[in-house]
Amino acid sequence: MSDVLVKIRNLSASFSSVTVLKNINLEIPSRKVVAFIGPSGCGKSTFLRCLNRMHEEVPGADIQGQIFLEGQNIYEKHIDPVLVRRKVGMVFQKPNPFPGLSIFDNVAVGLKLMGVKKRVLYERVEDSLKQAALWGEVKNILKRQGTSLSGGQQQRLCIARALAINPSVVLMDEPTSALDPISTARIENLIRRLKEKVTVIIVTHNMQQASRISDKTAFLLSGELVEYEKTSKIFTNPSEVRTESYITGRFG
Amino acid sequence: MRKIQNKLDERLNYIRSLILDMGGFVEKTIASACDLLLDKNPNPNIMHELKMREEEINTLQLRVSRVCFKILARESPVAGDLRLILAIVNANTDLERMGDLAFNIAMKVESIEKDPILDEIIHMYESMFAQVSKMVHSSLDAFVAEDERLSRKILIQDDNVDQIRDKVRKGLEDITLSHNRLIKPCIDLIIMAGELERIADHATNIAEEVIFLKTGDDIRHQDIPDQPEEEYKK
Ligand SMILES: Nc1ncnc2c1ncn2[C@@H]1O[C@H](COP(=O)(O)OP(=O)(O)O)[C@@H](O)[C@H]1O
Numbered sequence: 001m002s003d004v005l006v007k008i009r010n011l012s013a014s015f016s017s018v019t020v021l022k023n024i025n026l027e028i029p030s031r032k033v034v035a036f037i038g039p040s041g042c043g044k045s046t047f048l049r050c051l052n053r054m055h056e057e058v059p060g061a062d063i064q065g066q067i068f069l070e071g072q073n074i075y076e077k078h079i080d081p082v083l084v085r086r087k088v089g090m091v092f093q094k095p096n097p098f099p100g101l102s103i104f105d106n107v108a109v110g111l112k113l114m115g116v117k118k119r120v121l122y123e124r125v126e127d128s129l130k131q132a133a134l135w136g137e138v139k140n141i142l143k144r145q146g147t148s149l150s151g152g153q154q155q156r157l158c159i160a161r162a163l164a165i166n167p168s169v170v171l172m173d174e175p176t177s178a179l180d181p182i183s184t185a186r187i188e189n190l191i192r193r194l195k196e197k198v199t200v201i202i203v204t205h206n207m208q209q210a211s212r213i214s215d216k217t218a219f220l221l222s223g224e225l226v227e228y229e230k231t232s233k234i235f236t237n238p239s240e241v242r243t244e245s246y247i248t249g250r251f252g
Numbered sequence: 253m254r255k256i257q258n259k260l261d262e263r264l265n266y267i268r269s270l271i272l273d274m275g276g277f278v279e280k281t282i283a284s285a286c287d288l289l290l291d292k293n294p295n296p297n298i299m300h301e302l303k304m305r306e307e308e309i310n311t312l313q314l315r316v317s318r319v320c321f322k323i324l325a326r327e328s329p330v331a332g333d334l335r336l337i338l339a340i341v342n343a344n345t346d347l348e349r350m351g352d353l354a355f356n357i358a359m360k361v362e363s364i365e366k367d368p369i370l371d372e373i374i375h376m377y378e379s380m381f382a383q384v385s386k387m388v389h390s391s392l393d394a395f396v397a398e399d400e401r402l403s404r405k406i407l408i409q410d411d412n413v414d415q416i417r418d419k420v421r422k423g424l425e426d427i428t429l430s431h432n433r434l435i436k437p438c439i440d441l442i443i444m445a446g447e448l449e450r451i452a453d454h455a456t457n458i459a460e461e462v463i464f465l466k467t468g469d470d471i472r473h474q475d476i477p478d479q480p481e482e483e484y485k486k
């Protein structure tokens with residue numbers, strides 16, 4: 001058994017008293033890729049946003065239950081959400097490099113905010129870009145605008161930015177749905193390698209993507225966790241009829 | 253969730269029906285071979301018909317495998333759909349082999365020189381043919397109905413067929429020792445018993461496929477452990 005990195009206990013979430021996550025209980029292992037699948041509106045993005053305390057930023061949003069990250073409940077009163085977000089990085093569907101910033105600064109800005117010294121800054125940026133499998137393509141153009149890169153490169157830049165501050169978890173919300181198949185394959189390979197260092201929690205609408213890259217898969221339906229199992233089990237022999245109906249395209 | 257009309261269901265039903273057609277042809281060929289052995293078949297064209305049937309089975313096999321190939325390439329089936337496609341691909345191979353074996357048996361039967369000394373043994377073949385034929389029929393019933401219980405029964409019947417095969421072989425070996433002139437038909441009959449037994453093995457394979465299809469458990473060669481997940485990823 002691998003170590004548990006995130007433990008979620010009785011998690012419920014709502015927007016203006018409409019419950020969108022219902023009493024979720026699950027454990028995310030260390031250094032694995034965990035995929036969340038389910039029809040649109042079932043609560044996948046909300047679930048991710050609970051994990052880095054972004055859900056509470058929405059007016060009227062409420063949350064109940066506990067989320068333990070490395071044993072610490074991130075919803076305890078004295079915990080600073082900013083520190084949680086340092087441990088839990090996020091990558092979105094649409095690549096969103098900071099406009100007006102160079103490739104280098106896109107990665108460096110978080111490190112600067114954390115007070116990383118100038119003489120190690122370059123090294124840390126290089127390291128993060130290497131981990132994001134982008135270094136070779138950008139090492140000679142670091143001063144160019146981040147937004148000048150291709151879509152797939154921009155997404156890897158965002159992954160480098162998330163990795164730079166050494167998180168233990170990276171959340172990815174449909175990170176390849178705006179990308180072509182080649183850029184998608186690059187990012188999938190990258191995700192597979194990332195788990196040597198971090199845990200990746202990824203939301204995807206692409207069943208094949210979930211089955212290719214994840215170790216465990218969770219199926220959410222109308223805010224409920226229907227099934228959470230080894231990916232090979234989910235895609236060959238799921239236990240729940242609702243999971244089977246969804247992944248075989250018979251219900252949605 | 254709302255029900256979605258699924259094109260895949262139609263395709264799967266279509267190949268299921270092709271598999272049934274193949275099975276029907278195999279059963280008919282087995283029955284004809286048995287009739288020939290017992291001199292019950294007056295049809296002068298029977299060998300020609302059997303040859304056509306064997307070719308028809310080959311055509312069906314190709315059609316099934318092409319449809320499966322397209323489904324795999326275009327629909328990326330998962331879960332129960334994936335297990336069904338795998339089961340169909342395997343059953344398809346089994347049925348084609350059964351068709352060949354049944355045709356070989358009929359050809360041998362036709363050339364066997366009968367002798368009263370062989371009558372008793374040939375009578376045992378009648379029951380072996382009947383059992384094998386029943387297994388083939390049940391395996392197809394089980395396949396189409398995805399009936400796990402029926403499949404487990406077939407696994408047991410396979411042992412019976414093995415026993416009859418051993419008995420006729422022993423009887424035939426004894427006859428060859430005392431009647432030199434019957435060596436040729438005895439050898440043919442021994443080979444035939446082996447072929448019949450192999451048809452039963454293929455029916456057993458189909459039954460095992462049904463169990464896999466229903467439960468996701470591969471019950472073949474259970475002494476070999478599953479490959480660890482990490483190994484798959486390499
Ligand atoms: N900011 C918001 N305000 C109110 N309701 C929201 C908001 N964001 C999402 N929802 C609702 O919460 C439910 C879950 O949404 P979401 O987590 O985005 O689902 P998914 O990512 O699985 O598509 C949906 O019914 C959606 O309409």
Ligand SMILES: [Mg+2]
Pocket residue numbers: 044045046173
């Ligand atoms: Mg979403």
